[in-house]
Amino acid sequence: MAQPPPAARAGTPALLTGWGRTAPSAATVVRPRTAAEVAAALEAAAARPAERRRGVVARGLGRSYGDAAQCAGGVVLDCAHLAPGHRLDPAAGTVTASAGTSLADLIAALLPHGYFPPVVPGTRNVTVGGAIAADIHGKNHHADSSFGAHVRSLRLVTPDGAERAVSPAEDPDLFWATVGGMGLTGVVTEATFGVLPVETSAMRVDTDRVPDLDSALAAMSATDDRYRYTVCWIDLLARGAALGRGVLTRAHHARADELPPARRRAPLAYAPHALAAAPPLVPPGLLNPLSVRAFNTAYYARAPRRERGRVRPLTGFFHPLDAVRGWNRLYGPRGLVQYQFAVPFGAEDELRRVVAALAAAGAPSFLTVLKRFGPGTPAPLSFPVPGWTLALDLPAEFPGLARLLRRLDERVLAAGGRIYLAKDSRADPETVHAMYPGLAAWRAVRARVDPRGVLTSDLARRLEL
Amino acid sequence: MRNAVGAVGTVLLLGGRSEIGAAVAERLVRDGARRVVLAAREAADSTEVAAVAERLRAAGAREVHPVDFDAARPDTHAGVVAAAVALAGDLDVVVDAFGVLGEQAEFDADPAAAAEAATATYTGHVSAGLAVAARLREQGHGTLVVVSSVAGVRVRRANFVYGSAKAGLDGFAQGLADSLHGSGARVMIVRPGYVATRMSAHVSAAPFPATPGQVADAVADGLRTGAHVVWVPRVLRLVFAGMRLLPRPLWRRLPR
Numbered sequence: 020m021a022q023p024p025p026a027a028r029a030g031t032p033a034l035l036t037g038w039g040r041t042a043p044s045a046a047t048v049v050r051p052r053t054a055a056e057v058a059a060a061l062e063a064a065a066a067r068p069a070e071r072r073r074g075v076v077a078r079g080l081g082r083s084y085g086d087a088a089q090c091a092g093g094v095v096l097d098c099a100h101l102a103p104g105h106r107l108d109p110a111a112g113t114v115t116a117s118a119g120t121s122l123a124d125l126i127a128a129l130l131p132h133g134y135f136p137p138v139v140p141g142t143r144n145v146t147v148g149g150a151i152a153a154d155i156h157g158k159n160h161h162a163d164s165s166f167g168a169h170v171r172s173l174r175l176v177t178p179d180g181a182e183r184a185v186s187p188a189e190d191p192d193l194f195w196a197t198v199g200g201m202g203l204t205g206v207v208t209e210a211t212f213g214v215l216p217v218e219t220s221a222m223r224v225d226t227d228r229v230p231d232l233d234s235a236l237a238a239m240s241a242t243d244d245r246y247r248y249t250v251c252w253i254d255l256l257a258r259g260a261a262l263g264r265g266v267l268t269r270a271h272h273a274r275a276d277e278l279p280p281a282r283r284r285a286p287l288a289y290a291p292h293a294l295a296a297a298p299p300l301v302p303p304g305l306l307n308p309l310s311v312r313a314f315n316t317a318y319y320a321r322a323p324r325r326e327r328g329r330v331r332p333l334t335g336f337f338h339p340l341d342a343v344r345g346w347n348r349l350y351g352p353r354g355l356v357q358y359q360f361a362v363p364f365g366a367e368d369e370l371r372r373v374v375a376a377l378a379a380a381g382a383p384s385f386l387t388v389l390k391r392f393g394p395g396t397p398a399p400l401s402f403p404v405p406g407w408t409l410a411l412d413l414p415a416e417f418p419g420l421a422r423l424l425r426r427l428d429e430r431v432l433a434a435g436g437r438i439y440l441a442k443d444s445r446a447d448p449e450t451v452h453a454m455y456p457g458l459a460a461w462r463a464v465r466a467r468v469d470p471r472g473v474l475t476s477d478l479a480r481r482l483e484l
Numbered sequence: 485m486r487n488a489v490g491a492v493g494t495v496l497l498l499g500g501r502s503e504i505g506a507a508v509a510e511r512l513v514r515d516g517a518r519r520v521v522l523a524a525r526e527a528a529d530s531t532e533v534a535a536v537a538e539r540l541r542a543a544g545a546r547e548v549h550p551v552d553f554d555a556a557r558p559d560t561h562a563g564v565v566a567a568a569v570a571l572a573g574d575l576d577v578v579v580d581a582f583g584v585l586g587e588q589a590e591f592d593a594d595p596a597a598a599a600e601a602a603t604a605t606y607t608g609h610v611s612a613g614l615a616v617a618a619r620l621r622e623q624g625h626g627t628l629v630v631v632s633s634v635a636g637v638r639v640r641r642a643n644f645v646y647g648s649a650k651a652g653l654d655g656f657a658q659g660l661a662d663s664l665h666g667s668g669a670r671v672m673i674v675r676p677g678y679v680a681t682r683m684s685a686h687v688s689a690a691p692f693p694a695t696p697g698q699v700a701d702a703v704a705d706g707l708r709t710g711a712h713v714v715w716v717p718r719v720l721r722l723v724f725a726g727m728r729l730l731p732r733p734l735w736r737r738l739p740r
Contacts, residue, residue: 032666034666034668039488041487041488041489042485042486042487042488042625043625043668044485044624044625044668045624045625045666045667045668045669046624046668073622073623073624085488086485086487090624091485091574091623091624091625091668092622092623092624092625092668093624353709353710354488356488356489415488415489416709420489421489421490421491421515421516421708424489444487444488445487445488445489445491446487447491447516448518477485477625480485480493480573480574481485481487481493
């Protein structure tokens with residue numbers, strides 16, 4: 020095989036941000052094509068003298084909102100094109116995929132065979148490696164837990180240059196430290212995980228408008244066990260009696276006999292495409308309390324009061340935002356801040372107070388979603404805990420944002436909850452350390468596999484992980 | 485690291501006795517900075533520096549480190565930056581706030597003193613600024629906050645030694661900012677008008693005076709929004725747009 024030009028091997032300097040487009044930092048981007056090239060990059064970084072060691076982190080499609088896939092002054096391994104490929108094993112009900120495979124490609128490849136990834140988040144533009152590093156969750160967490168729960172084994176290149184096979188049975192400490200470990204225990208190159216058999220590429224969706232937060236919580240508590248997927252969009256700008264009103268959507272994969280007759284001939288047909296692209300330049304302040312209030316009000320009013328059994332394509336249900344390419348640009352040059360927290364069952368009062376605080380602040384979030392978490396995994400840094408999770412995004416230029424979110428952090432922490440590292444871009448180390456009691460155990464594993472501190476990221480530095 | 489809302493973890497203050505610098509550092513600590521390095525002449529033995537350190541600890545700083553720094557010894561500046569890194573880690577924000585105002589009449593009578601003041605106000609920043617920039621470039625992130633002055637926007641006869649040094653500093657900072665473009669590091673220039681401090685106590689207040697606290701607020705705001713130039717108060721930007729156009733015979737006669 021022809022050798023790439025030396026410049027490509029050496030890497031190219033680039034200014035990187037997360038999906039929120041805040042806090043850019045410069046790194047050398049290296050594009051490894053094989054596990055051996057990943058190992059070589061890690062060994063090269065480890066060989067630098069300690070005082071000049073700036074570290075390495077892997078990056079997939081850059082969908083972490085904050086600084087998890089940035090490494091200022093160091094090396095960022097662009098793993099999105101790492102040895103692409105996957106093998107389906109129908110007998111075992113598993114797929115083995117390269118870490119650089121995107122869920123978008125995986126869905127397109129699996130559906131014709133009647134399979135679907137076990138967990139998909141709100142975008143399909145994430146890689147398998149990223150899904151493991153962030154231990155992503157989806158609308159089915161209450162039923163199926165997080166991505167890590169479905170991983171049977173993975174291949175991990177550790178900073179000593181070794182490629183190891185790890186699984187819940189083989190070096191379970193390292194396996195679970197890697198699941199949700201934000202890429203700080205090694206670089207995942209390949210993973211084998213369970214897939215879900217499906218009959219069609221459609222979803223059968225029930226929709227209900229819920230007039231307030233309590234109705235949403237009650238409806239979700241009462242019926243979640245009957246639906247694989249549940250999500251509730253919340254109008255965060257509604258106050259008073261309408262506080263926390265929203266649109267509750269619950270669904271399962273449609274069976275073939277649930278499809279309209281015209282679609283039964285090709286039940287697994289799947290053709291996702293972006294409908295629009297955000298313009299490259301958006302003025303600041305486009306998403307402000309006024310425009311978001313108008314959107315929220317219209318969205319709530321347009322939703323059916325009660326609709327049963329509507330068959331919809333799965334893209335519209337799972338990934339509505341992927342229809343607008345580069346939607347993060349709508350937040351203008353200063354970007355957006357995602358805030359996602361979870362509080363355990365029993366902390367509903369605190370959840371209510373957080374929603375009230377956000378509504379009182381007039382926080383212009385038009386993508387607020389409430390979900391119910393089921394059992395978590397043994398991974399010490401995995402985000403989901405049994406309980407409730409609320410995710411919202413706010414323009415970074417929103418005045419008083421830092422103070423508002425710090426206040427929410429305190430409430431979440433006091434309620435025994437935590438924030439999601441894959442989305443964080445602004446928390447402080449002490450708060451995060453207190454939110455993740457498993458941190459000490461995770462650090463012990465990290466110290467074992469990376470004693471020289473080769474793997475790091477802006478997130479790891481900022482949060483002193 | 486700087487976070488998405490502009491808060492940082494570490495601060496290096498060049499000019500540990502500067503009232504404006506101390507106010508900025510205190511504000512950054514209140515916003516979340518945990519480690520501060522105070523660089524000043526004879527920093528370890530100075531009661532003034534100790535007082536600033538105490539103030540920062542009271543504001544919530546976890547570590548405050550004094551470090552010796554002499555603006556007039558450019559050969560030591562890279563060492564000062566390295567020492568700060570060894571103590572605090574990556575430098576998220578460096579506040580370049582040292583300088584002397586002096587009195588024009590005294591400078592007229594003592595050219596050597598004038599040159600010494602110009603060193604503290606201008607050339608010291610050249611060596612210190614370049615040393616900082618080299619570090620920020622290497623670490624791939626960080627902001628150098630340069631405290632310039634409206635005095636440098638158009639130099640007045642009433643304080644032209646100070647004004648010309650600030651003009652030099654301002655131009656240097658602009659050029660440095662451009663040279664850092666794309667490196668992940670950046671420069672933010674702060675142009676306050678008259679700020680009531682010990683240093684300016686002998687000068688009567690000019691129109692639109694500001695306090696060190698206002699400068700600190702403006703810096704924090706600029707870090708949040710990613711501003712390149714910050715005027716304090718903001719109205720001075722408009723005022724000086726006009727001042728720049730004032731005919732010279734009139735400009736010459738301004739009272740101060």
